Amino acid sequence: MSVAVELRHISKRFPGVIANKDVSMSVETGTVHALVGENGAGKSTVMKILYGMQRPDGGEILVNGKAVHFKNPNDAIEASIGMVHQHFMLADNFTVLENIILGSEPKHGITIDFKAARKKVVEMAAQYGLEIDPDVLVEELGVGQRQRVEILKVLYRGARILIFDEPTAVLVPQEVDDLFNALQGLRAEGMAIIFISHKLDEVLRVADDVTVVRAGSTVAEVKSKDVTARQLAELMVGSELPQPTTHGDTRRPEVTLALKDVSIPTKSGSRDLISHVTFNLHAGEVIGIAGVEGNGQAELVEAIMGLREYTGAIEFSGQNMDRLSVANRRDLGIGLIPEDRQRQAMMMESPLWENRILGHQRGKPVMRGFVLDKKTTIADTRAIMAEFDVRAPGPQTLATALSGGNQQKFIVGREMSKAPSLLVASHPTRGVDVGAQGAIWEELRRAREKGMAILLISADLEELIGMSDRLLVMLRGAITLEIGDPTKTSPEQLGSAMTGAL
Ligand SMILES: Nc1ncnc2c1ncn2[C@@H]1O[C@H](COP(=O)(O)OP(=O)(O)OP(=O)(O)O)[C@@H](O)[C@H]1O
Ligand SMILES: [Mg+2]
Structure with missing residues (x-):
């Protein structure tokens, strides 16, 4: 050869x-x-x-x-x-x-x-x-x-x-x-x-x-x-492979996120982008959304975050959020790890400390009263980098200079740093190496134990099955199947359900 x-x-x-x-x-x-x-x-x-x-x-x-x-x-x-x-x-x-x-x-x-x-x-x-x-x-x-x-x-x-x-x-x-x-x-x-x-x-x-x-x-x-x-x-x-697993039931009685018959009709009036989605996500629970990309997962996240109009109702800890803006929703305690990190979660040409502010423009540690607290923000950025093992020279490094996986680790760290009561996580470990995957799973596990509710969207079916307490399969905008015990399903079975073959 x-x-x-x-x-x-x-x-x-x-x-x-x-x-x-x-x-x-x-x-x-x-x-x-x-x-x-x-x-x-x-x-x-x-x-x-x-x-x-x-x-x-x-x-x-x-x-x-x-x-x-x-x-x-x-x-x-x-x-x-x-x-x-x-x-x-x-x-x-x-x-x-x-x-x-x-x-x-x-x-x-x-x-x-x-x-x-x-x-x-x-x-x-x-x-x-x-x-x-x-x-x-x-x-x-x-x-x-x-x-x-x-x-x-x-x-x-x-x-x-x-x-x-x-x-x-x-x-x-x-x-x-x-x-x-x-x-x-x-x-x-x-x-x-x-x-x-x-x-x-x-x-x-x-x-x-x-x-x-x-x-x-x-x-x-x-x-x-x-x-x-x-x-x-x-x-x-130089270490062992981490596994995406959670143990025991940490579900609490309180409902953190409730979707009630949520639909997103298209302008042309053809098929709904999301169709009659209803579920309750409890504190301390992870619900995994399984679906082939493009079956409404992105729109579901947009509706929850207030980025898109919908019919029906979405409640956060019993409070109706339908009229709240994205910033208001975030203030209630919702963290978001978006699907496309470069377009939706980072300013690629800005330093990391400015990226720390993105989506967190209000309150501590970024603001002191109405003034941007640059010193504290930089210190906090450094702390996130240390805790989430973001490998880059420092808070002044431009986001674009980070490797793909390190960008992802930074975003996860930023969103977790506020200890939200709800985390909407789209592909949280996409593109991160095995060591960092393990670290992110560990963070999610710990937060779940403390009562954080997690809506997990992922294309990694082992991650979905291992991390979720319940799975909802989305096909053409609708929930077509609920799997109450994900440990009883295999990636192959789940894959079939996602394409409608089951
Ligand atoms: N344009 C750039 N300017 C400055 N530093 C950079 C630039 N591109 C890459 N780097 C740095 O070079 C190192 C290697 O990055 P690279 O993107 O090659 O990693 P990778 O192995 O592809 O990682 P990943 O698995 O996370 O994608 C990283 O420390 C990164 O921050
Ligand atoms: Mg790379």
Whole structure:
């Protein structure tokens, strides 16, 4: 077998941080090669370097045996490297076909030869099991389908070396299976695939080889058949795998959150985005919402937070909240970990201490009377960073300079710091490493014991099953199933219920 990509002793520093100290890895053609490591270990950085988005300070990159020096992603694409980004970069109001060929339109005379392009796309899609309707608008697609478009786009540009940065974080089990099947097809075609994930069981399922990085340096390169998930975790962090479990019943009689026949009708009058949702969430209870992304979970959260109009009634500790603003609702003691951390929970170009204020503009520790108390806010930011192990130089660091998992840890810490009586948590451990996952689960467990009510929305079915006292399955905006004892269900059964197969 030949080596498709070789990274030798890559180093990269940012002001105050060494992102890559000494990363080496060797990826053979016709293999899937996983890259794992703690949050902030330097995985995304080294992949951005390989894709020409960032320049290394030192080290060498060889593609098919030849040294390369990329100035930008176009150079990398030219060298047949493609990257499937975690935050999809598609144009919503264009069709699938248009998105795929955007930027690399085949020319026929002076007009775009759509016919030829379409033929090629349809053939490629069929070949790799990435079937998709080329004429549908991207805005109508779910996450899994959007990812297909991203992959096809990369393949269309002739990529033979494909980088996937946490592709499965947003997918449900069935979609993960589809993706892995496609990866196997690409691998059989002799492509080289680099795959970043924090889900170690997944890594072992799909990858041939695994490179482990720790604090910016490669610490191991192993064959996946030679290691267990536990051993991988130990290589990464030097500790055991945490489990998402809660114990005993901590449910109290008081109802913290009550939804009474809540619906969100669409303007056009077609199907409701949320349809007649009713449930009581008690203090000390965790209710998990299971559903394929796009089945009303996001709208449910928006209704509870007062970000969207609804019919029916929502009560917090017996008080009707229907007329309250978002800020008023937060003041009552509601914390929110939103789904899209970069858009809804952070100002990426601002320092962490300013991000500490976001959503917490009122009261202590941020305000002293009507004045912003900068000193206390900074001290408090530092305390959150310490408690939640947010790895960054300090409160003055810009949010954008944090690795994905560290951003998530910061948001969880900020929301928990006010000890809310209700926490609405969308994908609280998305993108965080095994160690940090364990820490977040532990925080949620402790808060639950103290009587916090938690509404948990997650695509990680093991997390949903393990952490929840009760599960509600949402399909097309309605609650279609209640599971009173989640320990009696498996991720596969739950997955089927989510797609309506049960
Ligand atoms: N543009 C930047 N400016 C400053 N520091 C950065 C920048 N990008 C990354 N870093 C820092 O470099 C280190 C490595 O970050 P990177 O994003 O590569 O980690 P990662 O392994 O992908 O982590 P995660 O699993 O959390 O996504 C982190 O300490 C991060 O804060
Ligand atoms: Mg990353």
